[in-house]
Amino acid sequence: MSPSKGEATTIEVDGREVRISSPGKVVFPEPGITKLDLVHYYLAVAEGALRGAAGRPMVLKRFVKGIGAEPFFQKRVPENRPDWIDTATLHYASGTSAEEVVLRDAASLAWVVNLGCLDLNPHPVRAEDLDHPDELRVDLDPMPGVAWGQIVDVALVVREVLDDHGLVGWPKTSGSRGLHVNVRIEPRWDYREVRLAAETLAREVERRAPGLASARWWKEERGERVFVDFNQNAKDRTVASAYSVRALPDARVSTPLDWNEVRDSHPERFTVPAVLARYAERGDAASGIDDPGAAGSLAGLLRLAEELGPAEKPPSAKDGSGRRSSSMPLIEIARTKTKPEALEALETWKARHPDVAALLHPADVLVDGMRGSSSLWYRVRVNLQHVPEGARPEQAALEADYDPWAGRSRPDG
Incomplete structure (x- = not known):
């Protein structure tokens, strides 16, 4: 009998019982994928998913209200976990610490999916050595208006730079618009050194492909280029790992690739059903990432x-605050709790300024997901660089002014 949305069911995974609540709940309405379907998907690709996430402490990114609502980020492992769920205590740069989940096997993988985790977000360290990453992560993040071919061209430059410096990159789709390249490294360097290496890689890629790639940290300065996001290697940062399902309507998957198939591997091709078929046919394209001597x-x-x-x-601001002074003519449009609200506020502003909106390039509109205390919030800004100076509107009251820190302690800076 097919379980209903309201009934719980128990499945056996490698001799362990895992309770699945609301197994019939439809998580992805468009393809009709239920919560139990997601569990079975992850069990089918468990070897590959665990190759990317096992042994690493991870942040639980929980979509308990569905893909249409913002997730919340849970660092601390739930108190009512089974005794076979492993953990590790991380000490964060903020001075806080958290006991986080460490996946070890397929049963623990099914358990976190039951909590509402669609994608897996492990740290780049192993639980046995929390101070020395064994993975450098290259996140190729395209600005609006950037086509897939440009992302691929930048990825190939990344591969060239890695080859020139004795490193091997393993590409995968991000599951959104971009590409990731994971690099196994010897766990000899601390976070600061790994981030410096990643930033250096980004700068060298920009030097070799200046019209295609950018290492500029400030978003408004990138133009229609691919940002080589080196800050994903900072301490406390996590990235969706291999075979993670992303919260997009078509249930896209972050999928490992061979380099010879990157050019034709548009992200929308890799949905849950497609990846299940691909994995059954050929296995994991990144199966050699942990081979002896690969680091x-x-x-x-x-x-x-x-x-x-x-x-x-x-340059620093002239007010003595020490904050950055942007080289671009930016105005802020809105701060909102959700992305739909952010886009609605943007459209309201465009309606107020139709002549200005008509002059904007895709990369001039900056809609940023900002990490709050436990969830995302959104900031909308507009770069007026392509608007004649005399026609640029002044900074005005925000179309929406959500305060993500209301009732909470605002972080330093």
Whole structure:
């Protein structure tokens, strides 16, 4: 009998019983994928998913209200966990700590999916050594208006830079619009050194492909380029790992690829049903990522960092605050709790300024998901660089002014 939305069911995974609540709940209405379907998907690709996430503490990104609502981020492991769920205690840069889930097997994988985790967000360290990452993560994040072919061209430059410095990159779709390239490294360097190596890689990619790629941290300065997001290697940051299902209507999957198939691997091709078929036919394209001797050295990139010198810093504001002064004519439009609200506020502003809106390029509209205390909020800004100076509207009252820190302690800075 097919379980209903309201009934719980228990499945056996490698000799362990895992309770699945509301198994018939439809998580992805468009393809009709239920919660139990997601559990079975992850069990089918468990070897590959665990290759990316097992042994690593992870943040639980829980979509308890469905893909149409914002997730909340849970660092601390639930108190009522089974005794076979492993954990590790991480100490964050903020001075806080949290006992986080560490996946070890398929049963623990099914357990976190039952909590509402669609994608897996592990840290780049193993539980046995929390201070030295064994993975450098290259996140190729396209600005609006960037086509897939440009993302691929940048990925190939990334591969070239890695090859030149004795490192091997393993590509995968991000599950959204971009690409990730994971690099196994020897766990000899701390977070600061790994981030420096990643930033150096990004700067070198920009140097080799200046019209295609950007290492500029400030979004308004990137133009229609692919941002090589080196800050994903900072301490406390996590990235969706291999075979993660993303919260998009078509149930897209972050899918490992061979380099020779990257060019034709548009992200929308890799949905849950498609990846199930692909995995059954050929297995995991990243199966060799943990082979003996596969981990590389950061020595080459760190030498390049010394040759390049420090990255250029933006000018400071003239008010003595020490904050950055943008080189672009930015105005802020809205701060909202959800992305639909952000887009609605943007359309309201465009309706007020139709002549200005007509001059904006895709990359001039900046809709940013900002990490709050436990969930995302959204900031909308507009770069007026393509609007004649005399026609630029002044900063005005926000179309929406959500305060994500209301009733909470605002973080330093």
